[in-house]
Amino acid sequence: MPIIVNLDVMMAKRKISLNELSERVGITPANLSILKTGKAKAIRFSTLESLCKELNCQPADILAWEQ
Amino acid sequence: MCKKNALKMWVAFASIAFGILLGTNLINEFEDFKMGAVMGFAEGNKELSKEKLPPDVYYLKVAPRTSVFNFSETTLNLKNGQAINYRNHQFKVAIPATLEIPKKVKNFEKFQTFLALAVAAFYVVILFKFVNVMRSLQKEVIFDAKNINKIRQIGYFLIANYCLMLVYNHLSFTINKQMFEFSEYIIVREKTNAIILFLGTLILIVAEVIKQGNQFKAEHDLTI
Numbered sequence: 207m208p209i210i211v212n213l214d215v216m217m218a219k220r221k222i223s224l225n226e227l228s229e230r231v232g233i234t235p236a237n238l239s240i241l242k243t244g245k246a247k248a249i250r251f252s253t254l255e256s257l258c259k260e261l262n263c264q265p266a267d268i269l270a271w272e273q
Numbered sequence: 274m275c276k277k278n279a280l281k282m283w284v285a286f287a288s289i290a291f292g293i294l295l296g297t298n299l300i301n302e303f304e305d306f307k308m309g310a311v312m313g314f315a316e317g318n319k320e321l322s323k324e325k326l327p328p329d330v331y332y333l334k335v336a337p338r339t340s341v342f343n344f345s346e347t348t349l350n351l352k353n354g355q356a357i358n359y360r361n362h363q364f365k366v367a368i369p370a371t372l373e374i375p376k377k378v379k380n381f382e383k384f385q386t387f388l389a390l391a392v393a394a395f396y397v398v399i400l401f402k403f404v405n406v407m408r409s410l411q412k413e414v415i416f417d418a419k420n421i422n423k424i425r426q427i428g429y430f431l432i433a434n435y436c437l438m439l440v441y442n443h444l445s446f447t448i449n450k451q452m453f454e455f456s457e458y459i460i461v462r463e464k465t466n467a468i469i470l471f472l473g474t475l476i477l478i479v480a481e482v483i484k485q486g487n488q489f490k491a492e493h494d495l496t497i
Contacts, residue, residue, distance in 0.1 A: 237497045247495040 210270045213242045216261045231256040284410045291403060295396075333449040335458040351454040374452075381448050388441045395430045395437070402427050416487040425480040431473030438465045 217227060228238040233253060240246050241253075254265055261268070350357055374382075402423045409420050442463040449460050 233497060240495060241497045245495065246497045247492045249497050253497050 208271055208273060210272055211241060211244050211246070211268065212270060213238075213257070213268055216263055216267055217242075220261050222261070227257075227260060230260045280410060280413065280415075284407050288407055295400070333445070333453070334461045334463050335455065336461045338457055338459055348458055349456040351456060352452065357455075378448050378451055381444050385441055385444050385448075388437050388444070392434050392437050392441070395434045399427050399430050399434075402430075416483060416490050418487070421480055421484050421487065424476060424483065428473045428476035428480060431469050431476065435465060435467070435470040435473065438469070 217224070224238055224242070225235050228235040231238070231253065233256075241249065249269075254268070257268060258265060348357055349355070406420055406423050406427070409415070409417060414420065442465050446460070446462040453460060
């Protein structure tokens with residue numbers, strides 16, 4: 207898939223675990239894992255907003271496009 | 274809760290409707306068979322010993338040459354000049370065949386038996402697959418790849434049955450034309466019920482729609 211999810215990079219920079227982030231964002235650890243591993247088909251703006259808020263970053267820090 | 278009850282209600286309704294469809298078809302077939310068997314058995318008991326089987330009974334659809342109200346109980350087979358008494362049932366007549374049956378006709382009849390068995394076997398398979406699908410729906414397993422395959426197979430089997438019945442009716446017509454030619458009646462081709470073809474096609478469309486629904490569901494499940 208050309209859209210790369212760099213969530214694991216941001217999580218490592220902010221030193222936050224999967225379970226903690228999922229609790230703060232309000233989604234299940236399983237769904238966050240699906241997002242982190244790049245298996246998700248789509249992401250809601252509300253979820254992206256929550257992630258950026260908790261990780262204190264921009265959407266471009268989490269999502270990237272590669273040809 | 275309401276959606277679950279609605280689904281169960283429609284599953285129950287579909288099962289009853291399928292039962293009625295099978296039942297009415299079987300009753301029609303049984304009535305036809307009974308008429309032929311009664312006719313054949315009566316004729317057999319008259320002329321043959323107990324060890325021998327009753328003579329063949331030909332069951333064919335006819336239309337009067339002149340008027341639909343002119344439906345006499347006897348006619349003449351112009352092929353051999355034989356006077357024939359028969360019984361009517363829904364514009365069909367059952368005739369005890371005392372003609373010598375040509376080898377070609379015997380071969381056709383063997384092939385017809387094979388076709389009839391294939392049609393019966395397909396209906397049994399359709400019944401089993403239908404029951405399995407209804408069971409899955411009762412358990413609320415709807416968008417399942419196995420279900421989609423079973424529904425698709427029901428559609429294919431129904432279309433196959435229509436094709437087999439088409440060939441069977443054509444063979445019957447061919448056999449009857451070879452064996453008989455009546456003074457008052459014309460032999461008519463038995464119509465194959467096209468609703469089976471339509472139903473099979475509709476079921477294939479439904480299977481495709483469910484498959485698309487399955488894909489949408491998968492995408493939705495993977496939307497975080």
